[in-house]
Amino acid sequence: MNTFGKNLTLTTFGESHGPAMGGVIDGFPAGFRIDFDKLYEEVAKRRPGSSALVTARNEKDFPEFLSGINPDGITLGTPIGFIVRNVDHRSGDYDEMALLYRPNHADYAYDQRYGIRDPRGGGRSSARETVNWVVAGALASQWLESQGVTIQAELSQVGDIVDDDVFSDVMREGTHSPILKVSEEKKREMHDLIKKVKKDGDSVGGRVSCLVTGLKPGIGGPVADKLHASLAQAMMSINAAKGFEYGIGFKAAASYGIEIADRFIAPEDPNGRILTSTNYSGGIQGGISNGMPVYFHVAFKPTPTVMRSLETVDKEGRSAILKPAGRHDPCVAVRAVFVVKAMAALVIADHMIAEK
Amino acid sequence: MNTFGKNLTLTTFGESHGPAMGGVIDGFPAGFRIDFDKLYEEVAKRRPGSSALVTARNEKDFPEFLSGINPDGITLGTPIGFIVRNVDHRSGDYDEMALLYRPNHADYAYDQRYGIRDPRGGGRSSARETVNWVVAGALASQWLESQGVTIQAELSQVGDIVDDDVFSDVMREGTHSPILKVSEEKKREMHDLIKKVKKDGDSVGGRVSCLVTGLKPGIGGPVADKLHASLAQAMMSINAAKGFEYGIGFKAAASYGIEIADRFIAPEDPNGRILTSTNYSGGIQGGISNGMPVYFHVAFKPTPTVMRSLETVDKEGRSAILKPAGRHDPCVAVRAVFVVKAMAALVIADHMIAEK
Amino acid sequence: MNTFGKNLTLTTFGESHGPAMGGVIDGFPAGFRIDFDKLYEEVAKRRPGSSALVTARNEKDFPEFLSGINPDGITLGTPIGFIVRNVDHRSGDYDEMALLYRPNHADYAYDQRYGIRDPRGGGRSSARETVNWVVAGALASQWLESQGVTIQAELSQVGDIVDDDVFSDVMREGTHSPILKVSEEKKREMHDLIKKVKKDGDSVGGRVSCLVTGLKPGIGGPVADKLHASLAQAMMSINAAKGFEYGIGFKAAASYGIEIADRFIAPEDPNGRILTSTNYSGGIQGGISNGMPVYFHVAFKPTPTVMRSLETVDKEGRSAILKPAGRHDPCVAVRAVFVVKAMAALVIADHMIAEK
């Protein structure tokens, strides 16, 4: 229902315009010292209004931790409860939406599912929920770093501006600390496109690339809890996600077996780790990590809210026109970068804790 | 670990060359009459040796049902246990593999995870496991049909032969019984390519397209159990899967918001269902079905086993050459069609039972 | 870990002397109007200092609801998050306990489990946690009442003062609205004993009796989720619980089959419900309710904290004397009455929602 994970779990709550968002993180390792400055910094990145490219809604997004951490900032092994208050939401902006079903939003589906919904800002279906994930993911990331695991995520496509070289580094044999890098030129072009789209009152889709390094071999599950299946489940849970691929991804369908066979390479040092000559597999074989970098893409649709009148229906099923209102990101993928990173951290930590 | 689903669960077991595969289906609705002839027919389609395009390994794959169904073939609401015996496996073919790590296989990852593995035919990591899923999926499909839900799956790409029109039917407003159709010409070309690849001792990737019709609105979960996230998790669990996309999928990244807004359409009949003018959303909004057809793609890599010597390492980490042996499908996507269909049935039924 | 239930779940957090207790209730039915006055009243009953018999620690225990309920007080079907702030806790009282292991407390076991613990007031192991359960149970109780199910709980034993007639009403055929009643004389005697024990600086055990009426037949699970097994699990989770019995309970061991056979009685009205002539079964057969009243006992040990010096050891394993400090209930069973009732409500609602 509202719980992610099995060994490290995150149970969340919160409507976009209710009193608060929040969650409970259970299974977090005991005795780990949290770096709160770093954590707040990470959470701030996701925040609306954090750059010219995202909605101006101003939320402090300052999580209050209520349990599971002692006064010295050390985890107790008990559940970590936290809340993030909702502020500055101008719920008046959304009055009409209470009555009309917004195209490509969850309004109609929720009414069919529950018979009731909080129409203010999308209620539970709002991407506001992802603040919970980013808080929990930031904690998981700190623990992962203490275990030598690093997660990088970048925007690698907006509209028809695409950087397809972001993973070139992960294909080189033995590259254990590869960098996920988007060319500065592509970044500029993506930035310009988003600004143009915003000016037009339209929105645009995008793609986030993510790279996990430092993961030792043997992490994952064999059948129902394959590591990449857990990643797929988590990434597709992010608002507006439409596709997930890892390793060679959809190009696999057009590939040949001999061409993409990742040959195992004997370590020079007899105590060394076995590597592969290439990494089409994406660091996972049979659902379990093989020690090579893990990498994947997530595709996001354009923000469904646009500054244009759209035909729709009201709750009684009568034709209506939805007029533009509210303030929204022209490109959800920009902020999704931080959500992808957070969810990847939760999934990887969940599987690592399972193996302990 | 080895359990799929939450309300309708499938817990499986079995090594490829052990005594039997099998599983327990729990949560299946009581009082439903199983059509066994239809079920055996469905299971037979997945079987190796069922066409010229797949491996010749001859397995009867005849499931024996051990519980949960009374002598009249009616479900009792209690768990349905079943087994499928393993026969004709020529385990001698695999002797060398016990010592060498096969490229792109799970051998090395399993050894790192468990410290032990059954090397015969890949053991637990073999696609043989999917026979369990097809048995359970065939039961779920029958129940879904009694609820008006139909699932279609087809091979829509092999190598560079692609049929991109398979979902054209699902974009038309109000089309509730669309057909998933691959052109006969493309089918022939895919067939020819697979035969050529087999002759070359190589293997090739492919893509499976799946369409779910008749699903009423309101099925799915809002946050951690989004319907499409469950589908992604299930599809990525299938052996060799590398990517999942639903609705507009990866093309979403290159799309604009106004262009792909699925407008809601008022029903002519006041008691009629609300539809959308287009279906870029893929029948799911906010993780919950909206009553339009659900459709998605799954990409599969080429079979990792090829009839070519490959460099690799042995269990001691020393360089070695893996010589070709065994009999394998040149294109796993051919048989994956039936596995995709089965897993889709399990996921949809799981979510429908949750709403009951 | 910290989650109760399967279909209606309660995930909790909080250390006794941390910032707040709290929880997330997931799976609560949508569209139900909460009576907040009644809810606060129910929560207040559990509160320390609510009578002369319990500890004087003054906590307002006023839950703040953060989500899942709209401004009109109607549930949304989404998770209900809530917190209860911790106030007036005088953590100085507990300084010595950080270093010494209190007899019959969880201090030593926690240190062995986690390697760290919050020593202030017992941290996570404090009965303070049960405020979360009482909040959630009060919500569940309101919903149960709307479904015709009522839960009663009473203190029926303190030390050697025992009322063994509390369930006499539930054995009469067809009694669908029996009352759980403790004699006024026994109540007075129990009250006097507790006051005496408190004056002595000692503590005393007790027993809580609970009665569930109005439950329709067919609620429960057949094997791993038997209704009475879920009740046992929930009741034994309450701090200081040492025993659980339902129906005839431990007296079953000394009974004969013919003597305690609950004969089924044909309804006079052909549409009427089948009842039983007696109710030794306790309203549950094979793990599933049969429509007769459900009743059970829970035994509680004396509060482990007493106003007497006790030999113990410190964290380094050296002998030490624990001197009395803090303020505590002389008889935990007094307040456990409300916790038993809350947990019973959660379990019954969980099973009822599963059947829907």
Place this chain on the structure above:
Amino acid sequence: MNTFGKNLTLTTFGESHGPAMGGVIDGFPAGFRIDFDKLYEEVAKRRPGSSALVTARNEKDFPEFLSGINPDGITLGTPIGFIVRNVDHRSGDYDEMALLYRPNHADYAYDQRYGIRDPRGGGRSSARETVNWVVAGALASQWLESQGVTIQAELSQVGDIVDDDVFSDVMREGTHSPILKVSEEKKREMHDLIKKVKKDGDSVGGRVSCLVTGLKPGIGGPVADKLHASLAQAMMSINAAKGFEYGIGFKAAASYGIEIADRFIAPEDPNGRILTSTNYSGGIQGGISNGMPVYFHVAFKPTPTVMRSLETVDKEGRSAILKPAGRHDPCVAVRAVFVVKAMAALVIADHMIAEK
């Protein structure tokens, strides 16, 4: 539904008179060598007809293992599937029961729950199901023994014949290898009583005592997964169980705090383990083991089937007389000894694996 445990899970299936019972054990540690002779011996003890005191139904109860164990008898870490065929069941004995609701049986409750049931021998509600638990428990026991943990269980009461000294050994400070011992005289008296009851065509209740030794401190969960709550849940799942108590149990209600405070004792050897002077706590404090022996009682009602005509109703709700038929144990507690032991092993192993 039909799954026990969280980290070590047992999912079972089977109707008493269907083709087979069976289950899937998931999460069992890899690399452990099974002693099959010992296992079959353990399973045989539970078998009907294994002594003069139990029903004569002759079942071989020979489990067939289908996966998860390699040809050398070593576990693979993958799920262990097994089946136990049902034989010699004379289903004709039960014809009348298909139409009549047997008093104190689950027939009526099942019909209310599922609308259908397998009437032959009680179907899924039969104690035949416990053969699955004994098979799984025997595997768990072997692993526990390799970890130094031993489980003993004995019949300590039949009717009014009670041995209340069985746990005297566990109260002595530092006793790490106590013995659970029922006096020979009481054994004889219990034996005689059961034979008399059988001759009378009646049945009698009983109590099983269980002792777990060698458990290191720190095993269990703090709130929702308390070790004793898991034990209670498992024990109350056993057919005919009516009560559970651990440590001082129901006597706690009549006890005083100073009297039953288990004082911690400093180890003589500084590296030694901290013990307690008494063990009223039953080896568990705050839901987590403290290293002292764990002990508990389970009460069982008399077998509901008796050789006497009983008034009841049929499926249409009309009065009827149930005539005696079939063969049954006069005292289910006799065979429950082995089920208690098996379930204790599963629970303890589940919690130990969680801590690993």
